[in-house]
Amino acid sequence: MSIRFAMIGGGVMAEAILSRLLAQSFYQPQEVLVSEPQLQRRDFLQSRYGIQVTDANALTLQSVEVLVLAIKPQMLDLVVQDLTTHLAALPTAPCPLVLSILAGVPLRRLEIAFPNYPVVRAMPNTPATIGAGMTAIAPGQWTQSGHRTLARQIFLAVGEVVEVPEALMDAVTGLSGSGPAFVAVMIEALSDGGVAVGLPRAIAAQLALQTVLGTTQLLQESGMHPAQLKDQVTSPGGTTIAGVAQLEQAGFRSALMQAVRAAYERSQELGTL
Numbered sequence: 001m002s003i004r005f006a007m008i009g010g011g012v013m014a015e016a017i018l019s020r021l022l023a024q025s026f027y028q029p030q031e032v033l034v035s036e037p038q039l040q041r042r043d044f045l046q047s048r049y050g051i052q053v054t055d056a057n058a059l060t061l062q063s064v065e066v067l068v069l070a071i072k073p074q075m076l077d078l079v080v081q082d083l084t085t086h087l088a089a090l091p092t093a094p095c096p097l098v099l100s101i102l103a104g105v106p107l108r109r110l111e112i113a114f115p116n117y118p119v120v121r122a123m124p125n126t127p128a129t130i131g132a133g134m135t136a137i138a139p140g141q142w143t144q145s146g147h148r149t150l151a152r153q154i155f156l157a158v159g160e161v162v163e164v165p166e167a168l169m170d171a172v173t174g175l176s177g178s179g180p181a182f183v184a185v186m187i188e189a190l191s192d193g194g195v196a197v198g199l200p201r202a203i204a205a206q207l208a209l210q211t212v213l214g215t216t217q218l219l220q221e222s223g224m225h226p227a228q229l230k231d232q233v234t235s236p237g238g239t240t241i242a243g244v245a246q247l248e249q250a251g252f253r254s255a256l257m258q259a260v261r262a263a264y265e266r267s268q269e270l271g272t273l
């Protein structure tokens with residue numbers, strides 16, 4: 001069976017996407033090749049998923065349908081240099097669909113690195129690991145509708161997908177790309193708050209997690225605006241409004257808005273490194 005799906009970089013996000021695609025039989029393990037420099041990581045991916053692995057990036061360009069770039073943005077130039085050194089010139093046909101999940105890196109740079117290749121810039125997030133991801137995609141100038149459909153299908157395997165103009169990709173990175181960390185920090189802090197007022201750690205952690213999960217599900221299923229839900233919980237002169245007043249005093253909303261902006265600005269910076 002020949003390789004149809006290749007990835008350069010076999011880290012956290014590569015595994016998240018790969019594991020779901022395999023679990024849904026989107027690709028068979030024998031059709032997948034991951035190029036990864038760390039031996040331990042290669043061994044892990046091979047034994048866990050039964051896929052093929054290599055430390056030679058150039059092998060990923062051998063007549064595959066899809067090539068996912070899953071290295072850190074700072075590594076892009078090095079990887080492209082490595083590919084062109086080993087292949088003399090990148091293959092001109094048939095060109096795989098290049099799917100980049102690199103934060104910040106614009107289509108313009110990717111299309112220079114992979115001349116005339118169909119490129120889709122994507123920003124998934126870590127809940128992709130359990131099929132609850134949120135991915136935004138922006139197609140490049142050489143993509144045809146089949147490429148866009150394929151990109152959408154791949155990311156639908158790991159959660160929800162939206163298509164946005166490329167100009168919004170850094171904003172997406174600030175919100176849904178980076179957001180799982182912001183939410184995780186909030187859950188940890190809620191749990192710490194519980195411990196501070198006497199709850200055992202394990203119980204505090206369970207309460208914090210289920211409260212966030214249940215609230216999210218309620219908002220999603222009811223379609224209620226978050227402000228409406230907040231109003232429903234806050235009894236006049238009650239406990240919740242005392243807590244909400246403290247959040248406002250500490251600048252909680254502002255902190256979250258600034259966190260998204262900082263991540264957005266960093267994504268813009270990473271695109272220029």
Ligand SMILES: NC(=O)C1=CN([C@@H]2O[C@H](COP(=O)(O)OP(=O)(O)OC[C@H]3O[C@@H](n4cnc5c(N)ncnc54)[C@H](O)[C@@H]3O)[C@@H](O)[C@H]2O)C=CC1
Pocket residue numbers: 008009010011012013014035036037038041057070071072073075078079101102103123124125126177
């Ligand atoms: N972690 C996240 O939540 C998200 C990450 N991303 C993007 O995904 C990309 C990968 O991020 P992670 O998976 O978190 O990083 P990671 O560090 O877990 O994975 C990167 C992998 O690339 C490998 N690598 C390093 N040099 C290489 C080379 N020359 N050739 C091939 N592979 C090489 C590393 O050994 C590592 O396994 C980044 O560009 C990031 O911006 C996008 C969305 C979410």
Ligand SMILES: O=C(O)[C@@H]1CCC=N1
Pocket residue numbers: 103173177178
């Ligand atoms: O922190 C980062 O740079 C990556 C991109 C989005 C989430 N993690």
